[in-house]
Amino acid sequence: MRKQILLTTGIAALIGLGGCDAQNAPKDATSSTAVTQSIALPAGINKLATVTKTEGEIVIPFNKYVLDNGLTIVLHPDNSDPLVHVDITYHVGSGREEPGKSGFAHFFEHMMFQGSENVADEQHFGLITESGGTLNGSTNTDRTNYYETVPSNQLERMLWLESDRMGFFLDAVTKEKFENQRETVKNERGQNYDNRPYGLLRERVGEALYPEGHPYSWSTIGYIEDLNRANLNDLKKFFLRWYGPNNATLTIGGDMDEAQTLAWVKKYFGGIPRGPEVNKPEYTKVTLDQDRYISMQDNVSLPLVYMAFPTVHANHPDEAPLDVLMSIMGSGKTSLLYKNMVKNGKAVQANAGHSCGEIACQFSLLALPAPGNTLTELETIIRASLDEFESRGGATDDDLERVKAGIISGMVYGLESVAGKVSQLAAYETYRSNPDGISDDIARYENITKDDVMRVYKAYIKDKHSVVMSIVPKGQPDSVVKADTWQRYERNIPETTDETSLVLRPGVSDFDRSVIPSPGKNPSIKVPDIYRVEMKNGVSVLGAVNDEVPTTTIQVSIPAGQTHEVIDKLGLASLTASMLGENTLQSSAEELSNELQKLGSNVYFGAGEKFTTLRIRTLSKNLDPTLAIAMEQLTSPKFDEADFERLKKQQIEGLKNAKKNASPMATEIFNKLVFGFDNSFSYSNNGTIATVEKLTLEDVKAFYGSNYGPANAEVIVVSDLDSAIITERLEVLNNWKGQSSPVAAVKAFPELAAGTLYFIDKPDAAQSEIRIGKRAMNYDATGEYYRADLMNYNLGGAFNSRINLNLREDKGYTYGARSFFSGNDFRGVYRAQAGVRADTTADSILQFRNEINAFRETGMTDQELAFMKSAIGQRDARAYETPNQKLSFLSEIMTYGLDKTFVDEQNAILADIGKAELNSLAAKHLKLDEMITVVVGDKAKVMESLKPMFENIVELDENGKPL
Known part of the structure; x- marks a missing residue:
């Protein structure tokens, strides 16, 4: 952790x-700054503590309550944005598991999204997504939590959902759901552990560091053999032991009426009986x-x-x-x-x-x-x-x-x-x-x-x-360092002797739980106010005020990205950006790092397709010295030979390591085939091993000298400081001098050999990475690109899209499958993708084809249209909360020359668009006979099953070149 x-x-x-x-272990509770609150409490809820905030104090205000059944409630009212974040944390993780039953806590996290007595299979995801919200869960050694961020009018519905799976879950658990999620967890292990370089490091170290049977001696994901051995009764026992309200903390933060919230908590959670008592781990x-x-x-x-x-x-x-x-x-x-x-x-x-x-x-x-x-x-x-x-x-x-x-x-x-504040409160309470x-x-x-x-x-x-x-x-x-002095033991799996029947704890309600609560009135959503400033040297500044926290985030976009590289010097933009984080003419890298850490600030340089980005994050009180360091790094790099050789070696080794990871390899080779091997942006930002090996320090100096001037640079700022103060502080930018060069011309894109399978062999791969797609439209905020994105939402753009429900939830082939349109002002692509279990590779491709083709031929349903409009129409409630979200919004405006009213135009399009137009876009853009397929997997395992599906199969090496 x-x-x-x-x-x-x-x-x-x-x-x-x-x-x-992140987590904290328990210690004795102490109350802080307790004050009296005037709201009347529902019967069965008692108040335990209140914490308020004084000016300049670092604290999260809250009120803490407890239900008669032991459920702890922590509320943090915050009306700065029209949203709420709900977290329910159960004090159980893999550290509560028994030997031979590893992975249960994490497995159970998956099962809790499969519906409950009054919530249908996949309805949990559907309702929250349709509400414009986002959700997930996570498990570590010591706790499992479930959380969602939604528009504030959806709070009651979230409490209904969470309470139904706390108190009315077991009757909805089926053998089919159990087996499906068992396969999903196996796929997650394959993707994140077995199929990833160094993925088993922590598991092996835990086995050797802790005594056999110690609950930290196995990983949270668990062993495959333990997952295979588990049965439905084991799962139900785990729930009954650990998922009582007295072992849970419900934390809610955001725009809420506290009295109403407590009334809802009492209504939905009050009839759930206590579980067994839980002691703190020793x-x-x-x-x-x-x-x-x-x-x-x-x-x-x-x-x-x-x-x-x-x-x-x-x-x-x-x-x-x-x-x-x-x-x-x-x-x-x-x-x-x-x-x-x-x-x-x-x-x-x-x-x-x-x-x-x-x-x-x-x-x-x-x-x-x-x-x-x-x-x-x-x-x-x-x-x-x-x-x-x-x-x-x-x-x-x-x-x-x-x-x-x-x-x-x-x-x-x-x-x-x-969400950050709620997570802190929940962890401290747990x-x-x-x-x-x-x-x-x-x-x-x-x-x-x-x-x-x-x-x-x-x-x-x-x-x-x-x-x-x-x-x-x-x-x-x-x-190896030394020959092994310790050997992995044959695990001692205890005999299962507990044959007792399950003792259920049915919840009670004095209302009809099958009725989904109606949302309140949609909250009013305000796009951030923005200001524009032009610096004396021509640098454009776009800013927004975020007065909730005393921080400042600045992003400087310099036209010095991949598109300024020539094809035989791929990786030069990235290497140059890395050099700016090293020694300057005035200071060593260690001295600058030391000062930044003492300021609590971050300064980062990184290269992308079009721009090299300078990112600054600081407490506003430390803005001036942080800016001074950033400008020193930007304008007076030393370009030391030793720094160059070290960073070059690191970049090369990073590229070598990427060749061992099937997922980025599949994506990069797909991009090369779609956009051409002679366009720099088809490649990884870090270039290729061959090109980076040939780069010299003089190349870096020349690239810097030609591209790192202020001309056409763009600056976006989000701060609690107002525009006048920011403008004054950014005067240091006027000292920035230098040259800029035009973007390299985009080479003609190749003709796609549609229908072809391009296969890259990765021996012993536990999974296959699949990419299916073609070129598509460039970015357009309010044109056909935006409309096509709306069209794809139900096909592959959401968790409960057709593709993901088929491949993950129905078949258990993958940890996740998606399709999407992606583009900028000079290229666009449509791609469907997933990492799937090796033995399902051929059928996964067939399922992708079936879903894409069916959507193209028959279009979406009325229900899907309503779902898409509701989900996308309400998600703006959580779009502008944090500095990073505001920064992303400003970046889109700056990069594409938009006015902030483009959001209103998008909402108007969303409200007016109908099935006919969307289905017409599906028919136009989802033609399988225009797409190629890329697979990275174990040839010995999967090739024979793929041959009947493709007339043309081309085998490529790890660089995408034909064998």
């Missing part, structure tokens, strides 16, 4: 591993008697070494100083691992982490070697870096200042959305029995001393044993 208040980088950037959800210290070296061969391009030490548990007094140690060792360019491994080119990536759960934490150090270096050498450097921390005297004043600034800024950024945890967190980190950090280093790391994992490319077993 990620730290809730510390941003740790991990290895996601290169190897694609995401963390589990912490047992984990120790290792020796270093455990483990290894595995994987389909990767670079080996990896990962070292994990057992430490404490979340909210233990030593957790916070261990987090500081983590930051010193391996967070960013100020860290020891960066200095000793990345800066000198010995590793392409090196990080530290301290992941925590309720009953255990682990301190980790990770590195991927640059070519020419070995895992054994990196392990030696890691251990020497730990020694260096001690020999230099431990933590410095700068270290503590950086971490503490990161805490404060992270807290503030987390307040930018209602793990600490007190939603008001922010002040405690700030205090515990601000009180850390240098002695604390040295103390925990000596207590948990120095001379302590760890798990050391090597992941090496297949066929290279000798490149």
Whole structure:
């Protein structure tokens, strides 16, 4: 999991591993700033605490209540946007599972979306999507939560939905639903673990780090054999044990009438009986008697070494100083691992982490070697870096200042959305029995001393044993750090002896639950006010005020993207952007990183198709020094040869790693076939291995000199500061000088060999990646492009679209399937895609074809038309809440020369469009005989089943060239 208040980088950037959800473990509840509230409470609801906010205080105001059945209710009224976010968190995750029954908590999360006694199969998704909302659920080691963000008039309906699956679920569970979701979970494991480079790292480390039977010794997704062994009765028992209201927290934030909300909560949840009592998990210290070296061969391009030490548990007094140690060792360019491994080119990536759960934490150090270096050498450097921390005297004043600034800024950024605030409240209540945890967190980190950090280093790391994992490319077993000293055990699966029948807890209601609550009056939605400014050097500025939080986000779009590259220098725009994050003529990259971290600010450069983007995020009080750093990086890069060689190697290794991942490979090869191998934007932003290997520092300097001027640059700003203040602060842009060059001409697109299957072999792939499509219209906010997007919504644009319901929900072939139109001002595409279980590849393609063809021939139904209009017509209620959402809105206006009234034009089109026009667009744009198919999969497993489906099959290599 990620730290809730510390941003740790991990290895996601290169190897694609995401963390589990943030969480905090429980501690004694304390009440804060209690005040009297005047609303009358419904019978059966008691008030426990109120927290208010004073000026300048970092706190989330809330009122906390409890129902007689034990359901905890936390309400955070916030009428700044016409939406509500509803979260219900159950205090059960994979850490509550029994040996041999791994994956149950996550499996159950899937099952909870399959309908309940009064909610039909798929109706949960349908009702929320139709309401203009979004929804999901997630599971980690210690909790499962379900959440939705909807227009505020839909709140009652959300409470009806959530209460029905809490209290009226089991009678709706069927064998068919059970088997379908079992297959979906298997597909999720295949896509995110088995079929992903380094995807089994955490599972293998957990097995070695924790004793057999420890609930953290298996991954949240669980083992396939345990999922196969599970039966419907097991699932029902799990529900009855853990899904009672007394083990749940209902948290609601947003635009609500609190008295009415409580009345609805009482109505819908009050008749659900308590479940069994739930005790908090007990912490047992984990120790290792020796270093455990483990290894595995994987389909990767670079080996990896990962070292994990057992430490404490979340909210233990030593957790916070261990987090500081983590930051010193391996967070960013100020860290020891960066200095000793990345800066000198010995590793392409090196990080530290301290992941925590309720009953255990682990301190980790990770590195991927640059070519020419070995895992054994990196392990030696890691251990020497730990020694260096001690020999230099431990933590410095700068270290503590950086971490503490990161805490404060992270807290503030987390307040930018209602969903973020609700998530914080729900986590604090679940793990600490007190939603008001922010002040405690700030205090515990601000009180850390240098002695604390040295103390925990000596207590948990120095001379302590760890798990050391090597992941090496297949066929290279000798490149591990050391031969394995610990072997995976044959798991001891207990005999199932509990034959007791289920004791149900039927809920009661004094109203007709089968009646879906009607939504209230649609909320009034206001598009953000915008302002325009022209700087003296011609830079255009478009801005909007967001006065809910004291933050500023700035995006500078410089016409220096892929479209300015020549085809033999692919990746140059990306490499140049990376160089701007390194040394400048005035400062080292480490000095700038140190200052930014102490400001709690982020400055990022990245290249896309048309633009290189400079992204700035800061607390508004720190805007001036943050802008000064950003402008220093933009206008006076040093272009150091050592930086160039290091970043070039990293880019090449990233490209090699991407070749091991079937999903991006399939998409890139599809783009090359559709838009041509001689158009730069057909390729990954990072170019190709062959072109990047030939790039020189002089190429970077020339690209920068030709493209990084202010001409045609665009700036968008979202801030709590008004336009006058922003204009004054942005005066620094007038010091920006430089040249710009025209976009390279788009080469003619190739003629598609429609009906052809292009196949790329990926031996041993657990899944096949499928792409079906063709070129389509360029972007047009209010033209045929927009109308075609409306047409596709029911076919493949929503979770409960025809394609996804068929391939995921009905067949269980995939974790998700979609189709969409995508375009800009010079290219457009229509594509349907999914990663599917290997043995279903041929039938998945057939199902795609059947759905696309049926939609083209018969069009949508009246019900689908109404659904699409309702869903899209109401989703603007959540479109402009956060700074990032406002930034996206401004970017669309700026990039395509729109006025903000384009939203009104779109709404008018949506209201007036009918089936005839939409079905005509389907007939025009969904012609299968104009489309190609790309599959990346295991030829040995799937080719024979594909041959009867295609007259023309072309086998390609990993670069898209014919074999």
